[in-house]
Amino acid sequence: MPGRGAGMSEDTRDIEALIDLMARLPGLGPRSARRAVLHLIKKRRQQLIPLAETLARVGATARECVTCGNIGTADQCDICRSEKRANGQICVVEDVADLWAMERGQAFRGRYHVLGGTLSALDAVGPEDLRIPQLVARIADEGVGEIILALPATVDGQTTAHYIADQLPGVTVTSLAQGVPMGGELDYLDDGTITAAFKARRAF
Amino acid sequence: MPGRGAGMSEDTRDIEALIDLMARLPGLGPRSARRAVLHLIKKRRQQLIPLAETLARVGATARECVTCGNIGTADQCDICRSEKRANGQICVVEDVADLWAMERGQAFRGRYHVLGGTLSALDAVGPEDLRIPQLVARIADEGVGEIILALPATVDGQTTAHYIADQLPGVTVTSLAQGVPMGGELDYLDDGTITAAFKARRAF
Numbered sequence: 436m437p438g439r440g441a442g443m444s445e446d447t448r449d450i451e452a453l454i455d456l457m458a459r460l461p462g463l464g465p466r467s468a469r470r471a472v473l474h475l476i477k478k479r480r481q482q483l484i485p486l487a488e489t490l491a492r493v494g495a496t497a498r499e500c501v502t503c504g505n506i507g508t509a510d511q512c513d514i515c516r517s518e519k520r521a522n523g524q525i526c527v528v529e530d531v532a533d534l535w536a537m538e539r540g541q542a543f544r545g546r547y548h549v550l551g552g553t554l555s556a557l558d559a560v561g562p563e564d565l566r567i568p569q570l571v572a573r574i575a576d577e578g579v580g581e582i583i584l585a586l587p588a589t590v591d592g593q594t595t596a597h598y599i600a601d602q603l604p605g606v607t608v609t610s611l612a613q614g615v616p617m618g619g620e621l622d623y624l625d626d627g628t629i630t631a632a633f634k635a636r637r638a639f
Numbered sequence: 640m641p642g643r644g645a646g647m648s649e650d651t652r653d654i655e656a657l658i659d660l661m662a663r664l665p666g667l668g669p670r671s672a673r674r675a676v677l678h679l680i681k682k683r684r685q686q687l688i689p690l691a692e693t694l695a696r697v698g699a700t701a702r703e704c705v706t707c708g709n710i711g712t713a714d715q716c717d718i719c720r721s722e723k724r725a726n727g728q729i730c731v732v733e734d735v736a737d738l739w740a741m742e743r744g745q746a747f748r749g750r751y752h753v754l755g756g757t758l759s760a761l762d763a764v765g766p767e768d769l770r771i772p773q774l775v776a777r778i779a780d781e782g783v784g785e786i787i788l789a790l791p792a793t794v795d796g797q798t799t800a801h802y803i804a805d806q807l808p809g810v811t812v813t814s815l816a817q818g819v820p821m822g823g824e825l826d827y828l829d830d831g832t833i834t835a836a837f838k839a840r841r842a843f
Contacts, residue, residue, distance in 0.1 A: 447711065449696045456690045461678050462671035471664040473736055475694070476701045476710055483698045486660045490679070490691035492653045497680045506680055507651065532677055 504549030584610040708753030788814040
């Protein structure tokens, strides 16, 4: 029976394999994978078939942008190709998910650079393992005047930010402001955020 | 950009569609769907392609067993076809997920009947909407001596259990025991469970 491993029959081998594959997705475990698969089988025409087809299409076409590391279907992603985006500003993010988050904010109209991770002594991630050399090369090639660091406010994220800033003398390096998030209640904020927001207070 | 809806480009249309499809799975929302899709694109060969292929295979072959309502790839599921399973006992469950849960327990070696839901006055689910007529027919056809009700311990589940018992005079109807779950700490159990376990106490 699906989800049991032993006693698998010819009949349920594919369903079992599907559950195992789904359970390996981030945010899903064996139980939610089973629920999702049953749901898909019940909604065969409306969901299972479209999902299988869309997955196959994405698998055949999705690739990393050679310039910035974003995901698209061409050698260069649509942001790098776009003539509507401003040159001269590059926003540096850890991951494609962060790029998408920045885009949802719609505040930034320049270009991006996806590092593919952060420096980490513990995990032995050095500058060569990230797309940092490519970033340094782009600064010269594209005549970039400002680098906006949108890296996570973690130790590794901030180490990476400092490292990148050191590699780019002569370029204006900024980073996202730290402070109280929209709708944030002081009582629920951690001490570090409150301290940072207090230190960066500004005229009202 | 994916997850934004507006501003979708040719480049990311399939990725956007994939995120929307994933977000409609139970247990996943827009954020976890984005994470899952990025994960799949990064693990193209190991996960995305196998998932697309397995989904397509399951979509082409999976169907409901005509006898019990379980999911398999033939007209009759492997449990209904099996000669190793005992006749004469049918375990009645709400859903295929419950059948799988019973099978993981490995306590029951008879046959199953999947109702496809529970009676619900609120949701206007009547006996004809479930596979109850088919169950009644099976009792006579298969010479069943015992029906084991493994229905949820909810109001609708218990209403359904009583209704089924009323439909089957002359058949032994049992139901799963209620009590303290394995590893359960009394302090964390609801009052109803403790009361049920106390009433059903037995010689030690």
